[in-house]
Amino acid sequence: MTMAATHHDTSVETAAPPTRKQPDRTALLLAPGVLWMLLFLVAPILMMVYVSFWTQTTFKIEPTLTLKSWVAFFSSETYLGALWTTIRIWLIVLVSTLLVGYPAALFVGLFVKNKTLSTALLVLCVIPFWTSFLIRVLAWRPMLGKEGAINMILMKIGVITQPIEVLLFSELSVIIGMTQIYCVFMVGPIAFMLGRIDPSVIEAAQDLGAGFWRIFRTIILPLSMPGVVVGAIFVSVMVLGEFATSAALSGRKVNLLGNIIVTQVGSLKWAFAAVAGVVLTILMGAVVAALLRVVDLRKEL
Amino acid sequence: MPSLAAFARPADCEAFREKSGPELVGTEVTSVLQLKNVHKAFSGVPALAGVDAALSENSYVSLLGPSGSGKTTLLRVIAGFDQPDGGEILFAGKRIDSIPPHERGIGFVFQNFALFPHLSVAQNIAFGLSNRAVDPVTDTKIVAAKVRDMIGLVGLSGLEDRAVTQISGGQKQRVALARTLVTEPSMVLLDEPLGALDANLRTRMRGELRTIRERCGVTFLHVTGSETEALAMGDTVLVLDRGRIAQSADAGTLYSRPASADVARFLNCYNIFPGAVSGDAFESPVGRLALGGTRLTSGKQAYAIRYDRVAIRPRDAAAAGDEVRIEASFVASEYSGAAINSFFTLDDGRVFEVETHLSHAAPEAFEEKARYALVWKREDALVFD
Ligand SMILES: Nc1ncnc2c1ncn2[C@@H]1O[C@H](COP(=O)(O)OP(=O)(O)OP(=O)(O)O)[C@@H](O)[C@H]1O
Ligand SMILES: [Mg+2]
Numbered sequence: 001m002t003m004a005a006t007h008h009d010t011s012v013e014t015a016a017p018p019t020r021k022q023p024d025r026t027a028l029l030l031a032p033g034v035l036w037m038l039l040f041l042v043a044p045i046l047m048m049v050y051v052s053f054w055t056q057t058t059f060k061i062e063p064t065l066t067l068k069s070w071v072a073f074f075s076s077e078t079y080l081g082a083l084w085t086t087i088r089i090w091l092i093v094l095v096s097t098l099l100v101g102y103p104a105a106l107f108v109g110l111f112v113k114n115k116t117l118s119t120a121l122l123v124l125c126v127i128p129f130w131t132s133f134l135i136r137v138l139a140w141r142p143m144l145g146k147e148g149a150i151n152m153i154l155m156k157i158g159v160i161t162q163p164i165e166v167l168l169f170s171e172l173s174v175i176i177g178m179t180q181i182y183c184v185f186m187v188g189p190i191a192f193m194l195g196r197i198d199p200s201v202i203e204a205a206q207d208l209g210a211g212f213w214r215i216f217r218t219i220i221l222p223l224s225m226p227g228v229v230v231g232a233i234f235v236s237v238m239v240l241g242e243f244a245t246s247a248a249l250s251g252r253k254v255n256l257l258g259n260i261i262v263t264q265v266g267s268l269k270w271a272f273a274a275v276a277g278v279v280l281t282i283l284m285g286a287v288v289a290a291l292l293r294v295v296d297l298r299k300e301l
Numbered sequence: 302m303p304s305l306a307a308f309a310r311p312a313d314c315e316a317f318r319e320k321s322g323p324e325l326v327g328t329e330v331t332s333v334l335q336l337k338n339v340h341k342a343f344s345g346v347p348a349l350a351g352v353d354a355a356l357s358e359n360s361y362v363s364l365l366g367p368s369g370s371g372k373t374t375l376l377r378v379i380a381g382f383d384q385p386d387g388g389e390i391l392f393a394g395k396r397i398d399s400i401p402p403h404e405r406g407i408g409f410v411f412q413n414f415a416l417f418p419h420l421s422v423a424q425n426i427a428f429g430l431s432n433r434a435v436d437p438v439t440d441t442k443i444v445a446a447k448v449r450d451m452i453g454l455v456g457l458s459g460l461e462d463r464a465v466t467q468i469s470g471g472q473k474q475r476v477a478l479a480r481t482l483v484t485e486p487s488m489v490l491l492d493e494p495l496g497a498l499d500a501n502l503r504t505r506m507r508g509e510l511r512t513i514r515e516r517c518g519v520t521f522l523h524v525t526g527s528e529t530e531a532l533a534m535g536d537t538v539l540v541l542d543r544g545r546i547a548q549s550a551d552a553g554t555l556y557s558r559p560a561s562a563d564v565a566r567f568l569n570c571y572n573i574f575p576g577a578v579s580g581d582a583f584e585s586p587v588g589r590l591a592l593g594g595t596r597l598t599s600g601k602q603a604y605a606i607r608y609d610r611v612a613i614r615p616r617d618a619a620a621a622g623d624e625v626r627i628e629a630s631f632v633a634s635e636y637s638g639a640a641i642n643s644f645f646t647l648d649d650g651r652v653f654e655v656e657t658h659l660s661h662a663a664p665e666a667f668e669e670k671a672r673y674a675l676v677w678k679r680e681d682a683l684v685f686d
Binding site (some may be wrong): 200 | 401402417428480484
């Protein structure tokens with residue numbers, strides 16, 4: 001017995017080809033990540049899909065499968081309204097972060113020739129994150145409010161006679177707030193891609209006779225598209241899942257899917273929350289898939 | 302005359318000797334580009350310290366200079382990417398100092414090619430035609446026809462739709478050149494266009510660049526750090542040294558009559574001794590070298606003798622009356638194609654190089670560390686004073 005065991009051991013030792021080590025190591029390196037994702041991302045999402053078909057009564061939820069919550073979601077004004085508001089705000093914020101972020105990225109990534117300076121400027125963009133979300137929201141109120149700084153100044157110089165009320169507790173304030181918070185996620189990737197453009201490529205275009213706007217349209221914009229797509233994915237995923245900014249700046253007037261989920265969970269309506277969660281997840285997946293089709297990222301990066 | 306055999310010309314010179322004919326005679330050639338006292342400094346350090354030059358129409362001009370001598374800076378100033386601090390640049394008789402690069406009509410071929418990475422070969426070549434601000438070609442048929450002709454001219458047929466990231470270095474070089482030539486510039490600046498290519502391809506592209514230029518009939522200003530490339534390619538060679546044009550001459554003249562010891566040093570085919578003329582000899586660290594050769598006026602005194610004008614003799618061989626003789630110990634030899642280069646150390650530690658052409662003599666085996674007599678004719682030496 002002992003003999004056999006020893007024999008077995010050595011044969012394994014010698015028979016094992018050196019290449020077998022490779023897949024072993026791959027599996028070992030990937031295992032923690034994959035396990036983590038399965039346990040805490042894939043399983044909960046599947047669970048959420050499952051729960052969305054459970055039966056919800058006022059006080060409890062039972063694992064009896066039904067379509068009731070789904071029907072309720074898609075026949076309710078409130079929920080469909082929230083879905084529409086989410087999509088609308090997402091689109092507006094996406095466009096406004098692009099409009100504010102692209103010129104900033106263009107400056108940081110292309111016009112600032114000094115690499116140290118451009119890195120420093122990118123770090124500056126992150127400074128808003130040195131304060132907490134709550135403090136920033138708190139700070140916007142005296143700025144945007146009815147008696148806030150903007151209204152005061154506009155009244156003083158006589159541009160308006162009545163304070164503009166939509167500045168705070170409206171969709172506009174939510175859009176202003178979100179653009180401010182998420183702009184840097186647009187600037188970063190675009191500035192990175194612009195920084196990788198060889199300056200002599202732009203000089204070559206100049207030398208061939210093209211003016212600035214032509215060069216921008218035919219060279220700079222196409223070469224920065226991967227950055228735009230990555231930035232758009234960052235912003236989209238974060239804005240679609242938002243609830244805090246709208247809660248703090250809209251005075252409960254703007255309800256996003258995220259806010260619906262928060263209230264439903266708060267009132268223990270798990271099945272409804274799960275339906276909203278599944279809808280939101282599908283929406284995000286569709287948006288990311290659509291954005292990825294714009295540019296072949298694997299080829300460009 | 303067996304002794305003459307040892308003083309034969311190197312093979313490298315053959316290429317330019319054929320072509321340095323008619324231009325020399327001096328028919329009135331108009332200059333397409335004139336530089337007058339062009340200055341440029343980077344944070345106080347001068348990169349161009351008063352460049353004066355005139356480039357004639359329809360010619361191949363090479364610009365030779367060591368690394369850091371200001372070659373790229375000069376090209377960038379001519380193309381308009383950098384502003385000169387002072388001086389005048391005249392292009393076809395007009396001052397262009399304040400005209401932006403895209404209106405100058407001067408083509409620039411970058412050292413790293415700078416192709417548009419997201420466009421195909423044909424799109425790269427078509428870029429200038431359809432995107433230039435002045436007089437763009439809007440008819441896609443005309444653009445396509447011109448691009449097709451240009452692709453044929455530079456020998457890229459079959460690669461039209463290939464991405465420029467998926468072609469070889471030599472092909473990239475051709476795309477870069479074609480992209481510039483298709484816009485019909487009045488002049489093309491090339492910054493070390495062959496620097497990124499391997500030695501074989503470099504030699505082949507030399508010939509092709511000259512042929513392409515002759516077919517287009519525009520002036521090429523070709524920057525290079527290689528003296529063989531500069532001599533082989535240029536109808537005129539400009540030598541740039543520390544931000545100044547040290548010499549402007551045809552290759553034959555430059556090679557046999559460098560204007561200063563520094564120019565001779567860049568040519569990499571002269572042994573140069575410092576020292577001073579005293580009486581009928583040049584007082585050098587290796588002894589008195591009898592005068593008798595060409596005297597040239599230049600700032601610094603020096604004595605120069607070409608590698609291929611020196612004969613190696615046994616130590617006991619006597620020198621003839623019109624010869625100069627020094628002694629040195631043999632170090633090593635190096636084959637370079639049709640020639641063999643032998644290295645000696647002189648008594649003051651200086652390295653002395655002799656080039657012997659194998660077509661004229663069978664290679665001799667020299668003994669390491671043994672002493673030999675190195676002999677040349679007085680009249681072959683250049684004396685700068
Ligand atoms: N953008 C710049 N900023 C500061 N100094 C510069 C700049 N460009 C060039 N220089 C300096 O100017 C001098 C000339 O540089 P240039 O690039 O023209 O040399 P070069 O002859 O092209 O050399 P190489 O053969 O190595 O390319 C160098 O001393 C260089 O350090
Ligand atoms: Mg250079």
